[in-house]
Amino acid sequence: MDIKEEIHALSEEMLTNLGRLVAIDSQLGTPSEGKPFGEGPAKALEEGLKIAEELGFKTVNLDNYCGYAEMGEGDEIVGIAGHLDIVPVGGDWTYDPFRLTREDDHVYGRGTTDDKGPILEALYAMKLLRDHGVKLNKRVRLIMGCNEETGSKCMAHYNQVAEELSCGFTPDASFPCIHGEKGQLAMIACSKNTRIISMNGGFVSNAMCDTCTTIVPDEDGLKKKLESALSRTKLQEYKVTEENGELTIYAKGIPAHASTPHLGVNAAGVTFECLAKAGFEDDFVEFYNSHIGTACDGSGIGLKFADEYGDLTLCNGIVKTENGVISCTIDIRVPVTLNETDIRKMCQDRLEDKNGRIEITKVVAPLFFPRESPLVNALYKAYTDVTGDTEHKPMVIGGGTYAKSLKNIIAFGPEKEGIDYRIHGADEFILVSGMEEAVLIYMEAIKNMLAI
Template identity: 85%
Template sequence: MNMKEQIHTLSEEMIANLGRLVAIDSQLGTPKEGKPFGAGPAKALEEGLKIAEELGFKTVNLDHYCGYAEMGEGEEIVGIAGHLDIVPVGGDWTYDPFKLTREGDHVYGRGTTDDKGPVLEALYAMKLLRDSGVKLNKRVRLIMGCNEETGSKCMEHYNEVAEELSCGFTPDANFPCIHGEKGHMSMTAYSKNTKIISMNGGFVSNAVCDTCTTVIPTEAGLKEKLEASLAETKLQQYRVTEENGQITIFAKGVPAHASMPELGVNAAGVTFECMEKAGFEDDFVKFYNEHIGTSCDGAGVGLKFEDKYGVLTLCNGIVKTEDGIISCTIDIRVPVTLKAADVRTMCEARLEDENGRIEIGEIGDPLFFPRESPLVNALYKAYVDVTGDTEHEPMVIGGGTYAKSLKNIIAFGPEKMGMDYHIHSADEFILVSEMEEAVLIYMEAIKNLLAI
């Protein structure tokens, strides 16, 4: 039996174990003693470590911040870092997000691709390597984190209490290989004066605002003008109702990850745009359309920029109204050649006028490994040797991974280019055939990393 056949015989077992993890709602919860990210992430970590123990690995729980499964001996550590926490469910699911559902090659559930499935792919790659008798001149450690989606404080704790990795990867992005990650910048826009009664939409800051409900005062003929304007958009659904002197606008756009907002349709942005086109004159409508808009390129705040590794992107994730003030979260992915000081200089003159203001929050540095580095070459070779794909080259992405939190690792798979796995949106899925292939790729990757 060759290795592909061995992996295939383990496929049902791997999917069953994935079901155990998907069944746990592991989004960020209320911190409790001994459970820094709440009960859900702690339970998912315990289950993940239990699966590893069942497969014969030594496991360590690092105070429920994270834990790891390990094999081999030696001073150096080949590290693999994945996460078991998830983003909120959100959206209109066809399937129960917390019950693994298989239809042919597709397996649906929250976390299947981001990132519970890839954690298991790496774990089974370790198991098969160990069982094949490959000499392990280094330790191989699979780290399971609990806070990647909301700050990666799990890896801060790992760095405080555990050993540094010699090299490795995080299975939380794309194949063939990621040698750079854009910097991350957060902003929040606030209204100063507005006639908008309320506006609320979106569920996370790092995904395109896919639904939005807006209430504004009635004006003669406004309902009809709004409907005409909304009919010309790319919204999936819209509805305009008028009652008791108020107009309510419901807009349903298209969700997308904040690193690729151009793939989505921002329901809030389209609503702002249509209100202006319909003749609704409002200070904050004007501010939003001038500074944020629907273009995703940051031009409105002076941040339109592109280098040879990619473009700057802007995503409005959440819109909410509190005490009469509308706020909008802004998630920006900054090209790797820009520094924090550069970004501030570029946008500082475009952050406030009489109609609204924007506050800068966190600015995170980018990550970049040269294409010719041994780490990049080792992982890329594993991908090419298994798939035969030489068309796709190592790349820079807008997403942020554990590679920014742990030394000497980069993101490596498992998503294929051109496929939308619906991560951070409804009906997230993973393909069984791709899971099996990823196990083989990760086996080759570990062997290559043991050799450098």
């Protein structure tokens, strides 16, 4: 039996174990004693470490922040870091998000690609290397984190209590290899004065606001004008209803990750735009349309910029109304050649006027490894040796991964260009054939990193 046949023979077992992880709702919960991210992430970590133990690995739980499975001996550590926490489920699922469902090569469930499935791909790569007697001159450690989606506090804890990695990767992005990640700028745009009664939409700050419900006072002819404006948009669905002198506007856009907002349709942004087109006069409608709008390039706040590694992008994730104030989360992914000082200078004159204000809440520096670095070469070679694909090259992405939280690692797989795995959206899936190939790629990657 060759190695591909051996991996294929293990695929059903791998899927069974993936089902065990998918069945756990590991969204960020309410912290309690010994469970810093709530019940779900702690339970997922327990199950993940249990699977690793069943496969014969020694495991360590680091206070339910994260844990790891390990093999080999030595002072140096080759690391793989994945996460067991998930984003909120949201609506419009065809399949039960917490029950693994297979249809041919597709396997559906929340976390299948982001990032429970890739953790198992790496774990089975380690198992096969061990079973084949590959000599390990370093330790190989698979870290399972519990807070990647909401701040990566799990890796901050790891850095405090565990050893630094010599090199490694996080299977939380795309093949062939990610040698850079854009910086991140988080903002909140707030109304000062608005006639909008309420506006609420979106589930997470790092994904496009794809549904939005807005209530405004009814005005003569407004309903008809709104329906006319909405009918000429790219919304998947819309509805305007009148009751008790108020109009309720429902808008359904298209979901997209904050790193690729051009793939989505911002339901909140379209609503603001259509309110203006319908003649609804409002200070915050004017502010939103001039500063944020439906464009994804940051031009409204003076941040339009591109370098050889990619464009700046802007995404409105959540819109909510509290005590008469509308707030909108803004997630901006910043090209690797811009620093924080540059960013603040570019947008400082566009953050506030009489109609609204924008506050910078977080700045995350970009990550960049030269294309010729030993780690990039080791991982890229593993990919090309297994797939034969030399057309696709190492790239820079807008997404953020554990590579920004742990030293000496970069993102590596498992997604492939041209496939929408629906991460952070409804009906997230992974391909069984892709899982099998990723196991083989990760086996080669680990061997290459052992030689660095």
